[in-house]
Amino acid sequence: MADNGPDISFERVALIGLGLIGSSLAWAMRARGLARDYVGFSRSEATRSKALELGFIDRAAASAAEAVAGADLVVVAVPVGASGSIAEEIGPHLAPGSIVTDVGSVKQAVVDAIAPHIPQGVHFVPGHPVAGTEHSGPEAGFAELFEGRWCILTPVQGTDPGAVARITALWRALGSEVDTMDARHHDMVLAITSHLPHLIAYTIVGTATDLESSLKQEVIKFAAGGFRDFTRIAASDPVMWRDVFLANREAVLEMLGRFDEDLTALQRAIRYGDGDKLEEIFAASRAVRRSILEAGQA
Amino acid sequence: MADNGPDISFERVALIGLGLIGSSLAWAMRARGLARDYVGFSRSEATRSKALELGFIDRAAASAAEAVAGADLVVVAVPVGASGSIAEEIGPHLAPGSIVTDVGSVKQAVVDAIAPHIPQGVHFVPGHPVAGTEHSGPEAGFAELFEGRWCILTPVQGTDPGAVARITALWRALGSEVDTMDARHHDMVLAITSHLPHLIAYTIVGTATDLESSLKQEVIKFAAGGFRDFTRIAASDPVMWRDVFLANREAVLEMLGRFDEDLTALQRAIRYGDGDKLEEIFAASRAVRRSILEAGQA
Incomplete structure (x- = not known):
């Protein structure tokens, strides 16, 4: 970040979307003094007020178009299904030379939705911070x-390499490691590491919810046996995840098909009492866990 | 624990099985001075030595039969599939008036395997501490x-009410809440709260393991998106879990059938782009999470 590194400070950041990611990004940039001015927009008046009250934006704009006026960095942090309409609205108001980035969990659909609305001379750098919690909102x-x-x-x-270099340096300054890849490849990797796990978690919590009510109370009571980890994952923002599954349909269905085959094989091993097969499959899982620990991602 | 409460201290505790649960129980009892003498047995010589070295047992026995001789509390803490042979071995050596308990995650199969070997005058109180980590061993x-x-x-x-009262008081002294229920009902509740979540976690980790190797490396790298929670669950002891699924086959297959139907419904909603249905299902999951937080089990 010293001499000759890309410039990671901005005059005015426009945050379109003030939820978990938008607010965290503002706090992280503020902590490092990376922008002079933070303007925010959310469709919800309550969210805008809360963001002002919390103080991670300096000013709430009345529209996305107003928010981006004069901004040299625009961050689109809305559910991915809303990307296209936001891009259409802000497109004509983007400042020449400004950088637009996003934080969506699906990338090809977002690129398809946003890119057509980005005018000549504005740089679009699609991004996805692989981070989150089960909590949402400002x-x-x-x-x-x-x-x-x-x-x-x-x-x-x-895409302008200078703009990519600035966004790369920005995320590094916030403590992240940065990787660059093709949007479709991203969507396949995330389908298995993130989208399918969330889908499964939502499903099992739903299955438990439909149980006879006496059993259901005990599911809550004895959740510590493994179930509660799924409920944490399944407590994530419903609208965000609805959009993820709709936007990454093909990759999710592909991974879901593979998962379903594997589950059927395990079901069969249980039904026919094939203990060797069960133990073999279970033992292999430990090696994967070890690799993740070694990669520092646990 | 004061005047007239059940007596929760023991002269000699015999621990059959010295893994995560057996060693934790010994440490927890030691921390509270609940027994004078701790004798342990494991089929593995390395485990016995390690247990002695760590110091949670005072003496390692050469056999399960030797371990229980003179013990007034015997804790069977082995994979549930080994319960029957252990019970057969220790049965003739159990001291009159002693209490035998276990910690198995499946109860009806364990009751069927152990009870026939418990002699007249010895009290068998089957138990299941709903606690654990992904780590195993002494x-x-x-x-x-x-x-x-x-x-x-x-x-x-x-079963002798006095023996049940003593085991109840023992677990309470170790900080647990205690509930009593029918073994078959236990197995159904645990099938959904614990066994199915583990099966699903093992499956998805297996699915990821079978990916093309370039993709597989990235699954490790980007595990933070949700997948890593599953790998933690799926790092649990393979032999213990093999035995759980074999011993609780019927309840697990029943819950798996329900899960599979629900997953198919979600798959269909994704395929046909039914966003309302997805959002509705996802939103319902939050309420379950809230209940668990309120129940203090998160």
Whole structure:
């Protein structure tokens, strides 16, 4: 970040979306003095007021278009299904030379939705900080959310290298490691590491919810046996996740198909009492855990 | 524990099995001075030596039969599939008036395997501390494991109430809440709160393991998106879990069938782009999480 590194400070940051990620990004940038001025917009008046009250934005704009006026960095941090309409609205108001980035958990659909609305001379750098908690909303944010986590950038061919370098340096300054890959590849990797786990967690919590009511009370009571970890994952923002599954349908269905085959094989091993097969499959899982610990991602 | 409460101190505790639960129980009892003498047995010589070295047992016995001789409390803490052969071995050596308990995650199968070998005048109180970590072995134990957790007892009709009261008081002294229920009911509750979550976690980790190797490396790298929680659950002891699924086959297959139907419904909603249905299912999960937080089990 010293001499000749990319410039990671900005004059005015416009945050479109003031939830967990938007607020955390603002706090993280503020903690490091990376922008002079923070303008925010959310469709919800209550969210805008809360963001002002918490103090992670200096000013709430009445529209997304107003928020981006004069901003040299625009961060789109809305559920991915809203990316297209936001881009359409802000497109004509983006300042020449400004950088637009996003934080969506799906990348190809977001690139398809946003890129057509970015005018010549504005740089679009799609991004995905692989970080989050089960909490959502403007009060859920905190400055350390991105520390030690990955941020994946998926710039399209021909994107200004200087803009990519600035966004890369920005995430590094916030404590993240940065990787760059193709948007479709990103969507496949995240389908198995994030989207499918959330889908499974939502499913099992739903299955438990539908139990006869006497059993259901005991599920809550004895949740410590493993179930509570799933409920934590399944407490994540419903609208955000709805959009993720709709936007990454193909990759999720592909991974879900593989999962379903594997589950059927385990079901069969249980039904026919094949203990050797069960033990073999279970033992292999430990090696994966060890690799994750070694990679410092646990 | 004061005047007239059940006596929770013992002269000699025999621990059959010296893994995570056995060692934690010993540490927890030692921390509270609840027994004079701790004798341990494990089939593995390395485990016996380690237990002596760590100091949670005073003496390692050469056989399970030798371990229980003269013990007034015997704790069977082995994978549930080994319960029957252990009970057969120790049965003739159990001291009159002693209490035998176990810690198995499945109860009906364990009752069926152990009870026939318990002689007249010895009291068998089947138990299941709903507590654990992803670590296993004698080094994994710690005195606080059971604090704030449930322990479920499933005594058969006609069991000496005094023995049940002593085991109840023992677990309470170790910081657990105690509930008593029918063994089959226990197995159904645990099938959904614990066994199915573990099966699902093992499956998804297995699915990721079978990916093309380039993708697999990235699964490790970007595990923070949700996958790592599953790998933690799936790092649990493979032999213990093999035995759980074999011993609780019917209840697990029943819950798995329900889960599978629910997953198919979600898959269909994704395929046909039914966002309302997805959001509705996801939103319901939050209420379950809230209940668990309120129940103090998160």
